[in-house]
Amino acid sequence: MELIAQLQQELRTLDERSLTRRRRIVETPCGPRVNVDGRELLAFCANDYLGLAAHPRLVAALQEGAARYGVGSGASHLISGHSRAHADLEERLAEFVGPNLESARALYFCTGYMANLAVLTGLCAADKDAEIFSEELNHASLIDGARLARVKVGVYPHADLEALAALLAASAARTKIVVTDSVFSMDGNLAPLPALLALCERHGAWLVVDDAHGFGTLGAHGRGALEHFDLRSPHLVYMGTLSKAAGVGGAFVAAHASVIETLIQKARPYIYTTAAAPALAHALLTSIDLIAGAEGAARRAQLRALIAQLGTGLRLERWRRLPSATAIQPILLGANDETMRAGAALFERGLWVGTIRPPTVPPGTARLRVTLSAAHTGAEVAQLITALNALERT
Numbered sequence: 001m002e003l004i005a006q007l008q009q010e011l012r013t014l015d016e017r018s019l020t021r022r023r024r025i026v027e028t029p030c031g032p033r034v035n036v037d038g039r040e041l042l043a044f045c046a047n048d049y050l051g052l053a054a055h056p057r058l059v060a061a062l063q064e065g066a067a068r069y070g071v072g073s074g075a076s077h078l079i080s081g082h083s084r085a086h087a088d089l090e091e092r093l094a095e096f097v098g099p100n101l102e103s104a105r106a107l108y109f110c111t112g113y114m115a116n117l118a119v120l121t122g123l124c125a126a127d128k129d130a131e132i133f134s135e136e137l138n139h140a141s142l143i144d145g146a147r148l149a150r151v152k153v154g155v156y157p158h159a160d161l162e163a164l165a166a167l168l169a170a171s172a173a174r175t176k177i178v179v180t181d182s183v184f185s186m187d188g189n190l191a192p193l194p195a196l197l198a199l200c201e202r203h204g205a206w207l208v209v210d211d212a213h214g215f216g217t218l219g220a221h222g223r224g225a226l227e228h229f230d231l232r233s234p235h236l237v238y239m240g241t242l243s244k245a246a247g248v249g250g251a252f253v254a255a256h257a258s259v260i261e262t263l264i265q266k267a268r269p270y271i272y273t274t275a276a277a278p279a280l281a282h283a284l285l286t287s288i289d290l291i292a293g294a295e296g297a298a299r300r301a302q303l304r305a306l307i308a309q310l311g312t313g314l315r316l317e318r319w320r321r322l323p324s325a326t327a328i329q330p331i332l333l334g335a336n337d338e339t340m341r342a343g344a345a346l347f348e349r350g351l352w353v354g355t356i357r358p359p360t361v362p363p364g365t366a367r368l369r370v371t372l373s374a375a376h377t378g379a380e381v382a383q384l385i386t387a388l389n390a391l392e393r394t
């Protein structure tokens, strides 16, 4: 009983600090209007930035993929799980993001979390004296990947190029790997990628870019942060997720062919797991077509309009909207309990907004995390603005 009591004590402590997390059961497809715990809500918390997660063409493509390939892959990629659908998707992705890389190949993963573990462990597998330079606000999967790589890790303060330059200059490692989110997932701002790449080129370092929130939403063609900043280098290692703007699931790494071959040969999170269902890869081919085509461009324009609407409509005094030009629009409250109360009050009004607390963000910086989608209407965003402006004053 003592072991159980110990866990119960720990859970009580979380509760006392307003840190208990709960899951809500969603009965309907991902979209602005959802049925949750028996209630109809307007949701501003999904990462379905282009509104593709329930797109009829993607639903049809997944059904077609299941009819053609079945529902399971049966094995890892290196045994017998690598299907025609996976191969076609990788070729399409390499072609899509290729203009911003050199001699690019792409590799599809079950999740972005695993892709990040694979990149960092894989690049370090060949050199145990490698060194990783990690941005302070990086996603948990990059932090875990750096830990798993079992090499020296230096953390540089948020967007602090001078501190990073000093770390790079002091390093004697032959393999240097700088790793950063492109769009910071809890803040919504962009990393200074052009300056980071210039610094990496000067120090002979790789630049690993996690574009989970940029792929599909940034750049004229939706190719992401590298297109947005017009960057190109053989030393870029690009990770994009296919679960957010692309609306399906999984992720990919695109980089020079030698990097991709290294991951296939060395990266344990790639090698020792069953390949994702081929039907998902099949559906993703349609997703890339949607992102790259006229519909994707129109959806990105709608998203930009909604972001601007929220920015001009909010009239906050005590709370602070963080300066973000992306679909991630955080509102900083600070205290955990006030943030939870605000989230609950919005919920009562039929609005579902994510509440983010430590350890996801630093202590004292709890926030509401509004995420916008091209599937929202201007009227729906106006409803959110009215509710937030009114709530802050109560």
Ligand SMILES: *Cc1c(COP(=O)(O)O)cnc(C)c1O
Residues within 6 Å of the ligand: 110, 111, 112, 113, 114, 116, 139, 141, 181, 185, 210, 212, 213, 241, 242, 243, 250, 251
């Ligand atoms: C969501 C996310 C991931 C993980 O991707 P999944 O496909 O959800 O596993 C990685 N990095 C960042 C910055 C993310 O936001």
